[in-house]
Amino acid sequence: MVEKYISQQTFESQEDxxxxxxxxxxxxxxxxxxxxxEWAKTHPDKLALNWVNDQGEHHTFTFREIKEQSDxxxxxxxxxxxxxxxxxxxxxxxxxxxWFAIIGLHKIGAVAIxxxxxxxxxxxxxxxxxxxxxxxVCVGEEAVTSSxxxxxxxxxxxxxxxxxxxxxxxxxxxxxxxxxxxxxxxRPREQFDNEDIMLLYFTSGTTGEPxxxxxxxxxxxxxxxxSGYWQNLRDGDLHLTVADTGWAKAAWGKLYGxxxxxxxxxxxxxxxxxxxDMLRVMQDYKVTSFCAPPTVxxxxxxxxxxxxxxxxxxxxxxxxxxxxxxxxxxxxxxxxIKMMEGFGQTEMTVSIANYPWMEPxxxxxxxxxxxxxxxxxxPDGRSAEDGEQGEIIFRTDRIKPVGLFMGYYRDExxxxxxxxxxxxxxxxxxxxxxxxxxxxxxxxxxxxKSSGYRIGPFEVESALMxxxxxxxxxxxxxxxxxxxxxxxxxxVLSGEYKSRAGEELVKDIxxxxxxxxxxxxxxxxxxxxxxxxKTISGKIRRVQIRNKVI
Numbered sequence: 001m002v003e004k005y006i007s008q009q010t011f012e013s014q015e016d017x018x019x020x021x022x023x024x025x026x027x028x029x030x031x032x033x034x035x036x037x038e039w040a041k042t043h044p045d046k047l048a049l050n051w052v053n054d055q056g057e058h059h060t061f062t063f064r065e066i067k068e069q070s071d072x073x074x075x076x077x078x079x080x081x082x083x084x085x086x087x088x089x090x091x092x093x094x095x096x097x098x099w100f101a102i103i104g105l106h107k108i109g110a111v112a113i114x115x116x117x118x119x120x121x122x123x124x125x126x127x128x129x130x131x132x133x134x135x136x137v138c139v140g141e142e143a144v145t146s147s148x149x150x151x152x153x154x155x156x157x158x159x160x161x162x163x164x165x166x167x168x169x170x171x172x173x174x175x176x177x178x179x180x181x182x183x184x185x186x187r188p189r190e191q192f193d194n195e196d197i198m199l200l201y202f203t204s205g206t207t208g209e210p211x212x213x214x215x216x217x218x219x220x221x222x223x224x225x226x227s228g229y230w231q232n233l234r235d236g237d238l239h240l241t242v243a244d245t246g247w248a249k250a251a252w253g254k255l256y257g258x259x260x261x262x263x264x265x266x267x268x269x270x271x272x273x274x275x276x277d278m279l280r281v282m283q284d285y286k287v288t289s290f291c292a293p294p295t296v297x298x299x300x301x302x303x304x305x306x307x308x309x310x311x312x313x314x315x316x317x318x319x320x321x322x323x324x325x326x327x328x329x330x331x332x333x334x335x336x337i338k339m340m341e342g343f344g345q346t347e348m349t350v351s352i353a354n355y356p357w358m359e360p361x362x363x364x365x366x367x368x369x370x371x372x373x374x375x376x377x378x379p380d381g382r383s384a385e386d387g388e389q390g391e392i393i394f395r396t397d398r399i400k401p402v403g404l405f406m407g408y409y410r411d412e413x414x415x416x417x418x419x420x421x422x423x424x425x426x427x428x429x430x431x432x433x434x435x436x437x438x439x440x441x442x443x444x445x446x447x448x449k450s451s452g453y454r455i456g457p458f459e460v461e462s463a464l465m466x467x468x469x470x471x472x473x474x475x476x477x478x479x480x481x482x483x484x485x486x487x488x489x490x491x492v493l494s495g496e497y498k499s500r501a502g503e504e505l506v507k508d509i510x511x512x513x514x515x516x517x518x519x520x521x522x523x524x525x526x527x528x529x530x531x532x533x534k535t536i537s538g539k540i541r542r543v544q545i546r547n548k549v550i
Contacts, residue, residue: 001035002228002260005221009228013357014367014436017229021370023221023402030192031220032070032106035259040067048259050238051096052281053269059096066099071185073104076178080135080160084109084190087131087157087200091115091138091246094269097164097175098245099255101137106217107185109192113200116246117141121150127202128155131212131409135160137175145169194218200409201248201346212409213248213346220256222349222403225369227257230342230353231289232315235262240282242268242292248346249320253291263289275299279308286312293320297327297339305334317342319350322440322458324465325362341365343440345426348372349403351394352438363462364437365430372401376432377425389431389441389454397422429456446542448477450485455521457542460487463516464523467509469497474532476546478525489523490545492531501528 003009007022026034039046044064052058061069082088088110092098098114105112113131117139124147127133133155138144140163148161149169162173198217202210227233231253241253258265268281279300282290290313297318313335319342328339342353343365351374354366368374375383376390384390394401404424407415418425429441441447441456448455457475464473472492477485489509493501506526513522533544 001039001262002224005260006224006228011229011355011357014355017355017357018370021225023224023371025194025218025221025402027194028191029194029218029221030106031198031217031256032103033187035220035256036063036070036103037067039063039259039262046262047264049096049099049265049267050285051267051269052285053094054271054277061096061099066103069100069179070103070107072179072182073100074107075182075185076175077104077108077110077135078185079178079182080173082108082110082135082160084188084192085197086110086135087113087133089113089115089127089133089136089138091117091119091136091144092164093117093139093244093246094267095139095164096267096269097137099265100179101175102255106198108188109190109196111197111200111214113202114246114248114250115202116244117144119147121147124148124151125154126209128158130202131200132157134158135162137162137164139163140165140167142167145172192217195406197406197409199251203346211414212411214406214409215403216406218402219349220260222371222401223252223257224260225257225353225371226252226342226344226350227261227263229355230340230350231257231291231317232340232356233258233261233263233289237261237263237288238266238286238312239263239289240266240268240287240291242278242290242296252319252344252350273299275303279303279305279310282313283308283310288312289315289317291317291319294318294323294327295321297331298324301327301330301334310335313337316340319343322365322462323363324462326462326466328360328362343428343438345428347405347424347426348394348401351401352392361433361435361437364433364439366438367436368438371403373398376430376438384431386432386434389429389447389456391444392426392428392430392438394424394426395422396424429454443542446476448475448485448487450477450480450487451483451520453520455487459517460489460513460521460523463513463521464489464491464509466516467512469493469500469505469509472532474540474542474545475523476542478546486524487521488525488527488545490527490529490532493528498528 008020011017040063048063048066049061102112162175164175168174194217197214199215201213243249316337316339318339323341340354342350344350351372352365354360373395377393378390427444430438446457460475464470471494474490478488480486510522533541
């Protein structure tokens, strides 16, 4: 399937990749028809989705079945008045209903808005009014449906409340019954342009209200690099990405690129993460490709990996936050598998990554994708030299990358603040080594400027995480009359060290950082907390820590 959309499929080097890779975008591309339904037509019994939950339930779905169920979903949505351009929020966790619903929405041109089940009444009101949401499809859990019900009086555009049950509250519709009773689906006559809005994500909002990132119908094709070259998937692979469907990471690892490549998406639907259970599931179902944030790998390496048969596993990727080299080395020694780090944002597909022909450097994001014209921009507007820090930017004057966002919905001013003069400013700081590998430093707002040095939070956090007392940490800058800023460490201690919190432990941690990294980077201020402030997606809210008076 993928060969229809790229100029060349196999590559031997980064030079080959950069020079010969190109995505061919047809007019009026629609992932639902051109990928899902096409697989259903040519290979109806090909496995598309392999789903298991933590209660022992197991279901598999072929592409024929995904087509049938998404057709039913599309017909059902039409029957309740949902059509092209209408906004529909999906709060479906990892339930298999999510795949039926989102493909159904793509088929009728409605805009899918994946969202987390952790949304509060306030969150739902904000989202409904910001995007004029017309319908919500959610899991049948009282905590979720009650939040929607409490928000309803303040959401004038919200007409349809739909749940997967089994309990159907008063005023709600039964999604499962709607699929069963749906009339045969008839494809709409109206054309869907590649520049129509297909997907809207509310970002996690580490510094303010969530932004509304919108993607068009060509966006799925941008994930050919994500799945085909960063995740190195091939026809018949079984891929597991650890992510809730409410986040953009699910689009990266649970749907678009995987199905374009002909791989099967494996879903482990669990309520509470357990490293042992995750490893058991990977063993029992013979997962071949695995992608997770570093936090998950940190828990995995605490297990006795020799107890699990992971012989089917051949490729592992990591994203979501920078990778600590200690985690890389420990996992590699236990499994023989090198983790391939990748970088991107909700606003794009993978833009920097380690690819199969590369030897990864632990902690490095890798090299730029040929789909993006990337540069590192210094504060004075130059292209950064090797070893020099700069902001990651993408130039779009020659061609706009397939997969780069359309902008922030209903906010031209915010869009122009990061995307102007054919340059998209990511706000992320990195540096490039002499071999062309890129290394993440931190968000522009998070980089600490102390005594003429620019200190990235991640490099100090990586050093801190190698101390046995530290479970979690966040590095921020504190104003200082002499140095401009000094490094502050906010630390969650492990259980055995909590009783030892005091000046002696502070000095031991400071000395440890001095030994592990450059002495000038050590935290002059150390505070111990029970937990770090985070967004609903789990990202640390450094702005909240910075604004805290100590």
